[in-house]
Amino acid sequence: MASAIFTSLICRQQRLLTLTRSPVAIQLYTRLASTSVQQQQQQQSQNKPTDLQQLKNLKVEYQDGIAVVLFNQENSKVNTLSRGMMDEFVPLFNHLQNDDKVKGIVVMSAKPGSFIAGADINMLESAKNRDELYKISRHGQDVMNQIEQSKKPIVAAIFGSCLGGGFEVALACHYRIAMNDKRTGFGVPEVKLGLLPGAGGTQRLVQKLSLPDALDVILTGKEIKAKKAKSMGLVDAIVEPIGPGLHPVEEKNINYLRSVAVQKAKELTVQKPAKKEPGLIENIKSKIMSSSYVQNYILQQAQKKVMSQTQGLYPAPLKILDVIKQTLESGSKVGYNAEADGFADLGMTTESKALIGLFHGRTECKKNKYGKPEKEVKNIGIVGAGLMGAGIAHVSIDKGFNVILRDTTSKALSRGYSQISKGYEGYVKRKRLTNAEYDNVLSNLQCQSTFDNFEKCDMIIEAVFEDLKLKQNVLAELEQRIPEHCVFASNTSALPIHQIAANSRRPQKVIGMHYFSPVDKMELLEIVRAKQTSDDTVRSAVSVGLKQGKVVIVVGDGPGFYTTRLIMFAGSEVFDLLQEGVSPKDIDKATKNFGFPVGSATLFDEIGIDVAAHIARDMHAAFGERLTDQSMPQLFQELVANNLHGRKTGQGLYIYQKGVKGGAREINPKFTEIIKNYSKEPKEKVTMENIQWRTGLRFLNEAARCLEEKIITSPTDGDIGAVFGLGFPPMKGGPFRFIDTYGVSKIVDLMNNYRSKYGDRFTPTQLLVDMAKENKKFYS
Numbered sequence: 001m002a003s004a005i006f007t008s009l010i011c012r013q014q015r016l017l018t019l020t021r022s023p024v025a026i027q028l029y030t031r032l033a034s035t036s037v038q039q040q041q042q043q044q045s046q047n048k049p050t051d052l053q054q055l056k057n058l059k060v061e062y063q064d065g066i067a068v069v070l071f072n073q074e075n076s077k078v079n080t081l082s083r084g085m086m087d088e089f090v091p092l093f094n095h096l097q098n099d100d101k102v103k104g105i106v107v108m109s110a111k112p113g114s115f116i117a118g119a120d121i122n123m124l125e126s127a128k129n130r131d132e133l134y135k136i137s138r139h140g141q142d143v144m145n146q147i148e149q150s151k152k153p154i155v156a157a158i159f160g161s162c163l164g165g166g167f168e169v170a171l172a173c174h175y176r177i178a179m180n181d182k183r184t185g186f187g188v189p190e191v192k193l194g195l196l197p198g199a200g201g202t203q204r205l206v207q208k209l210s211l212p213d214a215l216d217v218i219l220t221g222k223e224i225k226a227k228k229a230k231s232m233g234l235v236d237a238i239v240e241p242i243g244p245g246l247h248p249v250e251e252k253n254i255n256y257l258r259s260v261a262v263q264k265a266k267e268l269t270v271q272k273p274a275k276k277e278p279g280l281i282e283n284i285k286s287k288i289m290s291s292s293y294v295q296n297y298i299l300q301q302a303q304k305k306v307m308s309q310t311q312g313l314y315p316a317p318l319k320i321l322d323v324i325k326q327t328l329e330s331g332s333k334v335g336y337n338a339e340a341d342g343f344a345d346l347g348m349t350t351e352s353k354a355l356i357g358l359f360h361g362r363t364e365c366k367k368n369k370y371g372k373p374e375k376e377v378k379n380i381g382i383v384g385a386g387l388m389g390a391g392i393a394h395v396s397i398d399k400g401f402n403v404i405l406r407d408t409t410s411k412a413l414s415r416g417y418s419q420i421s422k423g424y425e426g427y428v429k430r431k432r433l434t435n436a437e438y439d440n441v442l443s444n445l446q447c448q449s450t451f452d453n454f455e456k457c458d459m460i461i462e463a464v465f466e467d468l469k470l471k472q473n474v475l476a477e478l479e480q481r482i483p484e485h486c487v488f489a490s491n492t493s494a495l496p497i498h499q500i501a502a503n504s505r506r507p508q509k510v511i512g513m514h515y516f517s518p519v520d521k522m523e524l525l526e527i528v529r530a531k532q533t534s535d536d537t538v539r540s541a542v543s544v545g546l547k548q549g550k551v552v553i554v555v556g557d558g559p560g561f562y563t564t565r566l567i568m569f570a571g572s573e574v575f576d577l578l579q580e581g582v583s584p585k586d587i588d589k590a591t592k593n594f595g596f597p598v599g600s601a602t603l604f605d606e607i608g609i610d611v612a613a614h615i616a617r618d619m620h621a622a623f624g625e626r627l628t629d630q631s632m633p634q635l636f637q638e639l640v641a642n643n644l645h646g647r648k649t650g651q652g653l654y655i656y657q658k659g660v661k662g663g664a665r666e667i668n669p670k671f672t673e674i675i676k677n678y679s680k681e682p683k684e685k686v687t688m689e690n691i692q693w694r695t696g697l698r699f700l701n702e703a704a705r706c707l708e709e710k711i712i713t714s715p716t717d718g719d720i721g722a723v724f725g726l727g728f729p730p731m732k733g734g735p736f737r738f739i740d741t742y743g744v745s746k747i748v749d750l751m752n753n754y755r756s757k758y759g760d761r762f763t764p765t766q767l768l769v770d771m772a773k774e775n776k777k778f779y780s
Contacts, residue, residue, distance in 0.1 A: 079117060081169075086139070105150070117163055119199075147172040158184060168204070171200070181241055194346055211295060237260075350741050355731060382405050390419040390420050420442075468499060475503075508537060527555070570702075579635075597727045610645045638674055718735060719735065
């Protein structure tokens with residue numbers, strides 16, 4: 001968020017102080033680890049009060065006058081700041097403060113990989129009104145202030161995720177030590193749930209960081225790894241993990257971290273941590289940042305960036321800026337009040353409820369609801385080394401799969417390998433991987449132009465061009481080579497799986513695995529089950545997808561399945577608007593203002609008009625006039641014949657030139673001339689609202705029809721598929737959440753209104769009609 005004038009004035013110095021496995025540290029660890037269990041148990045029994053014997057979410061142990069409080073939430077893999085956790089922590093904390101035998105406190109987790117993952121979202125959802133949310137925030141602030149104001153030193157020993165409320169706990173402690181592990185990360189992701197940090201996080205981050213850095217952390221919700229957090233001043237010391245030994249590694253590392261933290265707490269009972277005197281650069285920076293003019297400038301620039309990226313559709317970032325502005329202008333007392341007010345206000349918004357709904361849906365779709373396959377997939381053959389095939393290989397080789405990437409030419413293989421290796425080189429540059437790890441990951445990939453060793457594969461993922469005959473031929477050839485248990489998965493985006501498997505001798509092993517581009521960035525995997533696909537084949541596909549890190553939905557077979565079907569139904573209305581003389585730029589503006597990340601006209605250039613032409617032809621054959629009239633497939637074919645394939649060929653609806661972005665792109669004159677041959681008379685004046693509803697209603701209605709036809713099994717799968725696969729506005733929660741929020745009856749009335757003007761393509765599906773009559777919702 002910092003502007004160029006600050007980076008030119010200030011040379012940011014990064015200091016890295018690491019507690020490593022020094023001889024002194026190892027000696028200390030060995031000495032503490034050798035303390036007899038009997039002595040520790042006796043000391044704990046003497047110190048522990050009777051009313052705290054029944055702790056369910058916390059443990060407290062005592063060591064050399066230091067109380068070690070261990071977060072250990074019952075019946076959960078991770079710790080959260082649940083009501084049960086807080087109800088136990090507050091009286092325990094008060095007891096420790098009043099216990100003269102306790103000289104200092106260490107807070108840490110008994111669960112490896114999770115310090116505290118954040119507040120309990122179910123607790124927030126259970127709040128009935130704004131006042132209850134306000135009280136939750138105020139209570140959190142009070143607890144953190146008690147920690148911060150404790151006369152006894154409190155050390156946070158952090159191993160694993162330290163996010164949201166967990167990070168606010170750590171920030172309130174007097175000293176923070178972090179284990180340098182991949183799972184250790186810091187951040188305040190509340191903005192992703194439409195909220196803001198409500199337990200003092202906005203206040204302490206502004207105190208501890210420069211204003212640009214604080215805004216970057218709070219507004220993005222990004223996770224900061226341990227060493228970066230140390231260099232930013234959010235962590236005081238780093239502990240390096242200990243290697244293998246007699247005891248399990250996790251246990252050894254927790255004990256080592258604990259020993260270092262206890263020692264630090266003992267030191268702090270004698271002497272408070274020394275404050276490093278700022279140098280000349282820091283003093284200059286502080287002076288500049290304390291200027292109200294500079295602060296206002298930074299806030300204004302941040303607001304411009306927020307508005308540019310969100311169109312003002314997300315209330316949380318704007319509220320965060322307002323809270324911080326009040327803090328800077330009027331001090332922390334006003335800031336804490338503003339934070340609690342902001343938290344309560346945001347928690348009541350439809351945007352926050354929608355984003356929390358998506359959080360739950362995403363969590364559900366990251367679980368394996370189908371069980372383990374009979375045979376674990378270890379070896380994967382990928383046919384086609386293009387953008388998609390290489391992308392699928394990219395997300396497989398670092399998850400322990402052995403991958404053969406096959407294509408017919410060395411040029412295609414070279415291009416595919418380059419795509420994969422460059423991706424991982426980027427991870428090394430960003431320090432997500434070491435050079436040794438990079439070499440290890442790439443060793444799992446074999447590129448070849450033959451089918452050698454395909455007889456050892458447990459799964460084949462076909463990623464060739466979207467042509468039915470070609471895919472059938474690939475399947476036929478491979479069925480002569482692959483073992484009986486091997487699954488054949490097609491990365492088709494629209495072709496029905498039962499048609500691909502029409503000539504298969506083992507159709508029960510054929511399934512669709514529809515990845516989204518770019519594969520390493522798009523989370524969704526749409527698994528397509530045909531009627532003949534076996535349960536075990538589904539289990540194999542789901543297990544592979546989850547291991548690849550995907551959010552998985554399983555959908556039924558049919559033209560376009562779920563996601564592509566929605567694109568094409570909404571897209572048919574886009575082309576109808578274009579035929580009525582509406583500019584691509586007006587369509588893009590309207591749909592982006594609704595919340596889509598990419599304008600609906602530009603989307604076809606991104607997909608590729610040649611690809612869309614194939615899909616439009618097949619889907620028109622299946623759905624007929626309900627999709628569109630014959631003009632759209634014909635228009636697509638003419639665009640392709642004139643080499644207007646979209647971005648990849650430099651021209652489609654727009655002209656693509658190097659260095660020209662977004663709104664500055666010119667509408668392609670060739671497209672303008674071609675579209676004139678398909679012109680239609682507009683039925684009414686086309687406004688931005690008209691564009692949004694015409695395209696939006698087609699999208700919503702088809703989503704509901706897919707649920708009605710059991711293409712999708714639940715509204716949750718439908719919302720996750722639309723948001724994570726198609727970019728449906730997250731702040732609206734997905735098509736089903738949006739229908740609930742807006743009102744089913746209102747949606748049906750709007751559709752009937754447009755039906756009277758534009759015809760039967762706006763006929764509401766029977767599911768929506770019935771729900772409107774019975775005043776039902778998709779979500780209770």
